[in-house]
Amino acid sequence: MLVKIEQIKETGLQLNEPIGLNLLGEVLGGDGSGEDTGFRATAPSTLKASLKKVSGGVLLEGQFTANVTSQCKRCLTDVELKVPVAFTLNLVPKSLVRGDDYLKDDESVMEKKERSQGEVGGSFELEDADQEVFDGKVINLDPIVREQLLLALPMGTVCREDCKGLCPQCGINRNEAKCTCETKPVDPRMAPLKNIKLS
Template sequence: MRVNIDEIKEAGLRRSWDVTREAIDEMVAGDPAGYRARGATHLDAKLDKIERRVRVDAHGKAELTVPCGRCLSPVSLDVPVDFELTLVPADEYVDEPRSDKEKGGAPVGGSFEPGEAEEDVYAGKVIDLDPIVREQLLLALPSYPVCKEDCKGLCPVCGANLNDRECGCDRHVPDPRWASLKNVKL
């Protein structure tokens, strides 16, 4: 969704829109867990203009499905897409390396001001919210989704789902450090 900043008046601007199932699938396509959208995602946003900066407060919920990381059963998730973000004009944004000013040291890698963690840059008169929604959705995804906390997974020998039944396979894995002693004849 695109918003022209001239449309944002003193009282703010409220917008609602649906992100299609296909667009959500495209947003999560690179995730190794294999997320897929179950339907469209509805988003509500309030935009406020503070001088030249734009404050975005958005809320939504993405309905996704993913294979369980242990047993591969389908898992349905409702992932919240809630964020507050300040958009700063590109000409105001200064991206210079941080340094230890008291000691006169070199730039400190990975450091940032806490206020800048919730800032992003925009250029021109139109703000495209879709890349921001994509980023926030990817940040909200669980990295290792499971169907239940005590999921037993799959048998490494026969591939049976151990949540359904015990297969009876010998899953004992000997310590590889002692494996060569198995060949010693006494």
């Protein structure tokens, strides 16, 4: 997903870009191309994004929902999840990061700094947005989607809050059946002490 800087007009640019299963699979690592996250994409998604030129850079606001499955960390059954991803990024051209005078005409660097300090994107200060660097001509949205999805994934997944998990002795799923195993297994090194009879 590439956006050329000249596509962004004064009124901004609105995007509805499809996110294919191939890209989601690469991000989650289920296809063997990257580190496996333990999640699998089940359906493609759509990136809804807004791009506006601000302070010599671009303010990017985006959101999408990733439909994924993962194993419950307690009972190992598959769990379907909808992972909402929302982000706001201030995309800065490399020329501004290097300190080059990116602005045209005779505007000085000091004037540029003063203008950027008062720049507001939406209802928040521009300085509050995370910064990303781009080449100044083309914005590649794929790496941004990858990064934001990885940041949005939950640390652990459970099928339900009161999941009882697997029995550590017989392996039965305690949500589906009860077992007769002792709830507190005896340490095998201490087991002979059970046979001692006190008189």
